[in-house]
Amino acid sequence: MDITQLGYIGLGVSDLPAWERFATEFVGTPISERGADGTLYLRMDEYHHRIALVPSGEDDLLYAGWMVPNPAALECVAKRLCEAGLAVEESTPEQARQRHVRRFIAATDTSGLRHEVYVGGYVLPRSPFQASRPMVSFKADDYGLGHVVLRVPDQKAAEAFYTNLLGLRLTDYGSGRIAFLHCNRRHHSVAVGEVPGGPKCLIHLMLEVNTLDELGTAYDVAEQRGVPLLKTIGKHPNDHMVSFYVETPSGFELEYGFGAREVDDATWVLQSYERGDVWGHKPIARGAAD
Numbered sequence: 165m166d167i168t169q170l171g172y173i174g175l176g177v178s179d180l181p182a183w184e185r186f187a188t189e190f191v192g193t194p195i196s197e198r199g200a201d202g203t204l205y206l207r208m209d210e211y212h213h214r215i216a217l218v219p220s221g222e223d224d225l226l227y228a229g230w231m232v233p234n235p236a237a238l239e240c241v242a243k244r245l246c247e248a249g250l251a252v253e254e255s256t257p258e259q260a261r262q263r264h265v266r267r268f269i270a271a272t273d274t275s276g277l278r279h280e281v282y283v284g285g286y287v288l289p290r291s292p293f294q295a296s297r298p299m300v301s302f303k304a305d306d307y308g309l310g311h312v313v314l315r316v317p318d319q320k321a322a323e324a325f326y327t328n329l330l331g332l333r334l335t336d337y338g339s340g341r342i343a344f345l346h347c348n349r350r351h352h353s354v355a356v357g358e359v360p361g362g363p364k365c366l367i368h369l370m371l372e373v374n375t376l377d378e379l380g381t382a383y384d385v386a387e388q389r390g391v392p393l394l395k396t397i398g399k400h401p402n403d404h405m406v407s408f409y410v411e412t413p414s415g416f417e418l419e420y421g422f423g424a425r426e427v428d429d430a431t432w433v434l435q436s437y438e439r440g441d442v443w444g445h446k447p448i449a450r451g452a453a454d
């Protein structure tokens with residue numbers, strides 16, 4: 165039994181009001197709760213939240229939450245982390261309440277990123293998902309929230325952590341030996357590479373919608389709201405995602421996507437890709453659209 169999805173993330177942000185506008189007016193993610201510490205919880209589906217915006221100022225990824233289907237799977241991952249010599253901490257009831265899950269274990273990887281492996285995410289059955297602007301839904305649910313692309317100091321060590329300890333599977337390699345890894349049919353839930361331009365860990369966060377019209381509408385909304393575009397609409401060669409990139413209020417990129425192909429582990433063959441996109445994704449200099 166292994167991890168089945170990237171279930172939640174925590175983002176440390178410095179400008180919470182700007183993030184609230186960005187999330188609700190452009191992205192389409194409604195706020196499910198305002199925490200006592202100021203944290204904003206963003207919904208994408210039936211779960212209480214998928215993204216926590218923590219007003220701690222890092223403007224980076226604080227933690228990644230990985231879902232397992234049951235307590236036995238949680239013990240299995242915890243055992244692998246312990247046997248690898250990592251310090252594994254068990255959530256307190258208060259910590260689990262904050263994450264809106266039944267229970268989690270946490271460990272820090274070789275890059276310094278905190279990973280939480282959890283069971284029993286809270287759903288909101290009396291409050292069906294309703295986007296914060298006119299759109300229908302995100303491709304989340306069993307696929308998890310989307311994907312994150314991370315800058316790591318040692319790509320081989322990161323790849324070993326995700327495959328050997330968390331139990332993710334390699335999907336393919338991109339240029340510069342970026343490794344793309346999956347834990348369900350989503351092409352990748354995380355990608356790791358020794359990408360220059362640090363020190364921030366999070367390069368981009370990708371959220372996916374279910375129709376081309378929702379992608380195109382988001383593109384229009386970005387323009388109407390003055391959200392800075394960083395890459396025009398284009399298509400990636402490995403996951404076949406059609407997407408565009410904008411700058412978040414934290415500086416890292418948000419990829420808004422549609423139509424990625426899915427992985428079938430029974431038939432998937434790992435390939436490597438050279439630099440370049442199938443079409444589009446023309447970079448736009450930061451500040452150029454102002």
Ligand SMILES: [Fe+2]
Binds near residue numbers: 311419
């Ligand atoms: Fe991406």
